[in-house]
Amino acid sequence: MMRFNQLQGGYQGRAVTPQVTGALAAGSMTALVGANGTGKSTLLKTIAGLIPPVSGSCELHISRNALGWLPQRSELETRFPLTAYELVAMGCWPRCGWFGGITRALRQEIDAALDAVQMREFADAQPAMLSGGQLQRVLFARLLLQQSRVWLLDEPFNGIDTPTVTLLMSILQQQQQKGTTLLVVLHDRPLVARYFTDVLSLDESSTVQTPLLRRVAS
Numbered sequence: 001m002m003r004f005n006q007l008q009g010g011y012q013g014r015a016v017t018p019q020v021t022g023a024l025a026a027g028s029m030t031a032l033v034g035a036n037g038t039g040k041s042t043l044l045k046t047i048a049g050l051i052p053p054v055s056g057s058c059e060l061h062i063s064r065n066a067l068g069w070l071p072q073r074s075e076l077e078t079r080f081p082l083t084a085y086e087l088v089a090m091g092c093w094p095r096c097g098w099f100g101g102i103t104r105a106l107r108q109e110i111d112a113a114l115d116a117v118q119m120r121e122f123a124d125a126q127p128a129m130l131s132g133g134q135l136q137r138v139l140f141a142r143l144l145l146q147q148s149r150v151w152l153l154d155e156p157f158n159g160i161d162t163p164t165v166t167l168l169m170s171i172l173q174q175q176q177q178k179g180t181t182l183l184v185v186l187h188d189r190p191l192v193a194r195y196f197t198d199v200l201s202l203d204e205s206s207t208v209q210t211p212l213l214r215r216v217a218s
């Protein structure tokens with residue numbers, strides 16, 4: 001369960017998102033939509049605890065360190081001296097610590113996650129050498145390793161081809177079936193209509209209620 005209490009995101013004390021009140025049920029998958037500049041990324045960063053709320057609050061019921069977080073691709077730094085395998089392995093750190101070492105069981109999990117996103121053959125590639133879609137698949141594999149109960153994803157399918165979107169959407173659906181709560185910023189309305197029953201739109205008004213509250217009220 002994620003609960004929002006008159007939550008507003010913004011910068012230097014100036015709100016740029018509507019005020020959001022309500023809750024997302026555990027195991028729900030919600031599309032966060034709205035026109036450019038309505039504050040989707042800002043709201044997601046506020047929920048993730050990366051920027052403080054301008055007003056109101058948000059309860060996640062998990063430690064923010066344990067969040068599954070995927071920023072917009074433009075915000076990612078890929079020029080670091082790691083392989084795709086090591087990038088995926090970073091998803092283990094909440095469980096084993098930075099210096100805990102990777103056990104045989106974790107190696108099997110990393111291989112399985114790379115298989116799930118069809119990237120095993122690129123395990124030794126540097127992230128900067130991967131295409132946008134390949135990098136996104138590796139980042140999804142890292143999310144799988146994190147085993148977080150809450151995933152916040154900012155425009156994960158921007159510039160991604162249809163087969164890869166289908167593959168990554170199936171991972172989101174499997175994750176939801178395992179009870180993970182997902183909030184996903186999306187622009188592609190046909191994709192939202194096809195896969196998402198819950199939609200949180202920032203277009204509607206200056207005060208927004210989340211889908212669960214709307215369903216409870218109706």
Ligand SMILES: Nc1ncnc2c1ncn2[C@@H]1O[C@H](COP(=O)(O)OP(=O)(O)OP(=O)(O)O)[C@@H](O)[C@H]1O
Nearest residue numbers: 010011016017034035036037038039040041042043
């Ligand atoms: N670091 C920042 N400092 C001040 N204002 C910002 C900052 N980042 C974004 N903004 C402003 O906040 C508003 C909302 O931006 P945000 O990126 O959250 O919108 P969005 O709905 O995600 O947009 P898009 O669909 O274009 O990605 C915009 O007017 C933007 O200029």
